Amino acid sequence: MEKRILFLLIPLFAIVVKAQQTDPLKAEQYILQNEWVDSIMKSMTVEEKIGQLFMIQAYSNKDASHEQFVSEMITKYHVGNLIFMKGTPEKQVQLTNKYQNLTSKVPLLIGFDGEWGLDMRLENTYRFPWNMTLGAIQDNKLLEDLGKRIGEQCKRVGIHVNFAPVVDINTNPNNPIIGNRSFGESKESVADKSIAFTKGMQNAGVLANAKHFPGHGDTATDSHLTLPTINFSERRIDSIELYPFKKQFEAGVASVMTAHLSIPSLEMNSNLPSSLSENVVTNILKGKMGFQGLIFTDGLNMKGAADYATPAEINLAAFKAGNDILLIPQDVPNTIALFKASIEKGDLTEERLDFSVRKILKAKYLVGLNRFTPIAEENLLEDLNTIKDQLLHRRLLKNSVTVVKNNFNTIPLKHLEQKKIAYVQLGDDSGEYFASTLKKYTKVDVVSDPNLGGLLEKLKKYNLVIVGYHKSNKNPWKDYKFSNKNLVWLQEIARNNEVILDVFASPYSLLQISTFKNIDGVVVSYQNSQLSQELSAQAIFGAFDIKGKLPVSINNNFVAGQGIELKSLKRLGYTIPEEVGMSSKKLESIDRYIDTILTEKMAPGGQVIVARHGKVVYNKSFGYQTDNKRRKIKDSDIYDLASLTKILATLPVVMKLEENKKLSLFSDLDDLLPSYKESNKEGLNLKQILSHYAQLKSWIPFYIQTLDSVTGKVSKELYRRNKSNNFSIRVAKDLYLKSTYKDSIKTYIIDSDLRESEGYKYSDLGYYILKDIIERKYEMPLDKVVDDEFYRSLGLDRTSYLPLKKFNWTEVVPTEEDDYFRNQLLRGYVHDMGAAMQGGVGGHAGLFANANDVAKIMQMYLQNGYYGGVQYLKPETIEKFNKRYYSHVRNRRGLGFDKPQINPREKPTCGCVSDNSFGHSGFTGTYTWADPDSGIVFVFLSNRVYPTMKNRKLVKSNVRTKIQSAIQEAIIK
Template identity: 65%
Template sequence: MMKKLLPILVLLLSVQSFSQNLDPLRTNDYYAQQKWVDSIMSSMTIEEKIGQLFMVQAYSNKDTVHENFIKKMINEYHVGNLIFMQGTPDKQAELTNDYQAISKIPMLIGFDGEWGLDMRLKNTYRFPWNMTLGSIQEDKLIYEFGKHLGKHCKRLGIHVNFAPVVDINTNPENPIIGNRSFGEDKVNVTQKAIAFSQGMQSVGVLGTAKHFPGHGDTATDSHIGLPVLNFDMDRLEAIELYPYKRIFDGGVGGVMTAHLSIPVLESNPKLPTSLSKKVVTDLLKEKLGFLGLIFTDGLNMKGAANYSTSAEIDLAAIQAGNDILLIPQDVPATVELMKTSLSNGTLSEDRINESVRKILLAKYKVGLHQYQPIDTLNLVEELSTVQDEILHRDLVKASMTVIKNKKKILPVEDLEKNKKIAYVALGDDSGDDFLNILRKYTKITKVSGEKLDKIVSELEDFDLVIIGYHKSNKHPWKSYKFSNQELVWLHEIARKNKTILSVFASPYSLLDVKSYNNLEGILVAYQNSKKAQEIAAQTIFGAIAANGKLPVSIKKEFPVGTGFTTKNLQRLQYTIPEEVGMSSEKLSKIDSVAEVVLKEKMAPGLQVLVARKGKVIYEKSFGFHTNKKKDTVRNSDLYDVASLTKILASLPMLMKAEEDKKIPLNASLRDILPKFKKSNKDTVTVQEILSHYGRLQAWIPFYTHTQDSITKKNLNKFYSKKKTKKYSIQVAENLYLNKSYKDSIYKYIKEADQRERVGYKYSDLGYYLFKEALERKYRKSLDELVQREFYQSLGADRMTYLPLQKFEKKEIVPTEKDTYFRNQLLHGYVHDMGAAMQGGVGGHAGLFSNANDIAKLMQMYLQKGYYGGKRYFKASTFEKFNKRYYASEEVRRGLGFDKPQLNPDIKATCGCVSDESFGHSGFTGTYTWADPQSGIVYVFLSNRVYPTMENRGLVKEDIRTEVQRLIQEAILPE
């Protein structure tokens, strides 16, 4: 007997399983769910059942009159569901708890949050619009978006979100859908909608596909009228209806019916599809087999409200087959009309029971059978998390869409060829965030004006023009169109200049552009959010690769799906700490250290930058240029970096020279500088000097040899207040050194005694010699060499010798009030005396920079000679220099690079970085370090020598390495 029953049992189980898959409201514990529903329904009055059909509009930003109205709806009319509109999350949570407390049956709370709770509520999170998301090729990201939004809803006690929009937006002039659609490609829209709804429902919040049967090809806003779709059935099935069967198979819990007039579906031209039995029951429920909840669109919308009285509209909606009346306008009248209709037979209780049962199934599915009030502790903070921010950035990155890329202009790779780049802003919104990040990569000049002729004239000298088209990001219905003047300007600028256009608006904005021929590159960034601006700038310069595809077509030139994949050039990105596994909270401790530095006057100001895995995650400036507190320190300001010059200028050139076989590591000093033959240094090797193992003196105070030994005043035979042919070396403002003294410097070095004791001794002297050797080998001055070979192509436009030749004083931080040599505040002139006597260009000092540009070169080292699409030297060359050759002699240094201490009593680092790490410190209060193991680049810049070099608090308190320790502690466990 059991053998005969087994196949039947298996069949029944498979049918049950199949049925359960089709019914999105069923739970895994279906029998318990049914039992709960049956128990509720058996105790309900007809008035209570009718009340379950309403979802009334509630606000959290209105007065007690409104709140009392909602309570009356619940108490007197048994309203079973609420949709919250404008307000704030904390107030909504408070009201939800109050309303749920007086409701006999827990209410379904609905919400219209297509791109996040921000669609209705202040102080909540906003994700990108669907049009932006439609360009993304990884549907897993859309799933995650749905999941995050679902978590927000669930945290706020929302059970149904009226999303996703599945309308196929084939009409660019659609006034109400547009940016709310995933695009015009039905397959893409469907895949995105399924991924989104499944992500949201994975955390227990029902999705609602809308607007059935399709609102994408309308020219009328259904909020103000009844749109008409004059399509035949073949067209509807091919386009508008295409997503629904598939998203039903994907398990979406709800559908929202639209207020449309579609003659092929409903012959009565005045009857909206939302009120049509042919559409809701015959098509949606029977033909398409949808078993989930069916909501009307808002019944306050003119597309429905113009049809009849509110009560008659509500009755018609239920008779048509809808389950929940969204935003009914007259609940009391509707209740009376339904009761009358029940008594006269025009409405059956079975029809009401069918919907009530589905509503209760849904309530069980979202957990209302075990209702708990909303926990309001930390509510607002938990609705906007770091994880949301990371996902948002990932979504925007994946959306970047390059639709034109003539001669592969994107990403902008060759900064030597594109030396002069201009930015022009079009549109009526700000592009400041875009420009700020563009300037992280190279010098960008903003060109603006009210007259086209003036702008075109100014742009003549530029190699490249980047145009940002910026339109309001306030909401997706804001105008995105170019003005006629802007179209003319765009045409004229592109006609005369190599031009990249970055569109921070709907891609439909490009429809009005008459010709795209003169535009070399077009990047569609979709929205003018801060993130979109920042990420678009990073995409243009190749820090981020573009992978997006156009979700709509723009004329014949750019069909749907257009999108060029661009290269990642491994330039620095700019993001948040958590994206690279670090804690914002822990990094903020750096701020506290900075405040101590300022309070204790260890330095008037400072810059700190931290990058990890090629991404800048902390970049802040503190304090002022001097103790006068007049000029605040900005991230763009330049500091005298002192001995960092060794690894930022001399060392990269020495690596190149080693590869070029011009200055081999095993070469002796006499080999690279013949004048040192037969000196006491002639056999010292390059490797020994770079390792500070060459027995050289630490330094020679050359300037004292040019002063009176008693008065300590500068001697007239060496100095002049004016520049002349004889006195041509500028040492400081209005102070010029006799040009013959250059030979004296090398003479002093040559004749200086060697240290008798073999071993480690840090020395500047070797870098005087390396400068001379490099300039002789390459026949250019060191400042010209590093600019040509490294800084220009790195985009290090704020790293330079002789900064006053390129920058205004207000952009340069002063160092010391010199009372011993130059007798002035050193402002834009190198602090190091020996470098000053070399005209400001020393191998050991003289460089000025901001933290960002130092990070570029340090990142290039981390990437073993590669950055921005260019290989500067071989990986093996970097490894050769980042090695200790005399560790057995207790020399911690690599070749040029400082390395972690071998003796724990020495504070070269925090003692918490890897042995592979490298960097350098500078006398003026600077420090930079990079660690291949952790991927961290750290830059600390200050003018701790202000007011004088006796200000040693920063050094005594080991501030630079203390900050390094805080950085290491901010790394999150994996």
């Protein structure tokens, strides 16, 4: 018998050499490797050699009796390999060090099943996307990066072989066990992606494992529960299922895992699992395909193998078939006895045993076990959950988002001014992060109803419905199918509305949809994680390029490889600082400034946004609306922007008019407004006004002239509590100014004296004048002009004059307890008295917004007038207005924009931003700044004037510019 086996082995080796020239287990210093292997082999008993064949389960979440069992397996039965299962990384490292210390001759080879990272088994570790998600990615370098990172994490906890990647080609949509674990249905794509993953992981020093040989992708049953059957011809299996394995072997994968399958065309005994078949493992895998690496069985506790015979007989059969390591063998003691008996009988030779043991030892040398050192326990969780992981995860998901249908080029969404959007959630999992991110871009209403009829009625007022289909992201085996109810609802919604369907589940869920005729856009986002939801929403609005391709076919509707590539519209994205070259840790210093603001009562609360290169990297709402601490500040809350109105409302319209040659910066004021003819201001031009170089007074306290000189209260002649034709200017709650008083304000400005001296003097009066010019040119109010020209198209649904007409009062942050003019809490009514006396719409004040919307306008400026697919202003217009024209007289201002200081005594900025930067500050405690050189947009909103404007702590502390300095310092040089 022994001679017959040797006779069979000799031609087998010849085939191996011919079929595969390289040995994936061969170390660079192979002479030293062979010397080490030889020395170990000489010292080993038969029992110790047999022990090297076993890889038993070890848990890090079980009790002492389990630890004692594993320890006994190592010391008494010489078990040479462990596969760690569930638990925590801290405990696993402790146990690995403990178990390694028990071995006297050869350290343990530690295996792990971490297809999408350590999270597959270990708590508090990082979870990367399923393979099906990765299958949509076109840049395979990303999969190499993923393999490397997972390899680094494995190595950090002492794992030497990770049972990944899955190279099964999922050609059966009903496959219950592979599915999302496969890269897809294309043999070329599966091969290419699995090779990239393997290359990365093995470059990190961890052995990869191609599984499940010869291919588990076209099965309809789970080998954990039964023995699946593959009824394909040998020719078909060779051309399809074996293809990625061949490519993997050529590329140097270190190990392979044999599957428990019934394959009649490859093994005559249909009851014999392929993992126990000599023809499959020895003749095909080793012989025909020439694989020289380690061969693992799939778990021998699985029903696909375990039902075949007794555990010891199964283990022996698996080894005889040609496997090297028996994964999760049952009944190790009896198996050892059976192996020894087989050797004594001559059914199994010691040479065959040595053949596999030498391979195992070579693998151990390859991963450094010839010089094992204990694994460091310090900073373990920090090392396993890094910014690097977050960045990689984002890159993977961004590159996977797939658009397979896009009627009318709906995606990414353009012309937001024409859209009235609803979001409807289907599926049985949450879509809250998807909905909340959609709302960052424009007004999106979450619409629901327990009845279909009620839902359709509610949706009648919308011209676009985004349907999110959300299923559990707990693991890749979770049910992904639509309920019958969801299918009916989807079709009815699509029959009545323009619909974008976004699927946060396996793409196979689309198989249930009978027709896509009425569904205008189809997005596949693959998984329902928080990050997947957030990024998919960003993709729909054009924050980044869409590149994904479908990894599987959906009947005849969409074929594998289909995906519509779409370019970014350069809308703001939302990410982590490191993606744009900033430090998360350094940005945390902003939190300390925020704590100071709250502790020292500089303001009750506020909002801070930091963006770089079009990506928001810090977004925090803090504190409360008022000192009574009843309402916490939300991202959606809106603030009185005060003088930010100048550059966010008046200025863009002036720029547009100048660009369209509707006015000139050099036109005399009396040419633009005839009422200024023969006044002392008739020769002023817009360049002077916008630069605060027109010798205008800084402001006129119009309101004081409307107060009763005796009581100090508002004049009864000029104000009423109820609105009428004669008293129509609403200055606050239940307070209306005489309708003709707007003309009086204009007269006061026309008749006001100019300053005697030339030079820079900040003035609000110029913006009263600019408002009149705009309204004269457009023949409509300023608030409607700026809304039509900019806000609705930009998606600024949290930006408005007269906010109480649009928002609930609870969403508007109060400014001041006014005890000098309106004598009430100002909430939703502009703080600036002059703007209030114009009915709340001023050229210099009156605008309300949240920080997110302010950032959009500033980003539009930073992108040379482009945002969301629209060129609002020409680059040369932005350049013209972002320029100092009077710097020779130490005037730092541009045209409308504030600029960095020239005079050291002035502190409009931190002094650390570029001279190309621009922005503005507001009296109520607001500030925004953009820097083209660094790509930074900074927004700070607060109500520092609460409870009264006497609270100047925020201003005196320069905390806003200190935060600006911290932002600059966070840029990674």
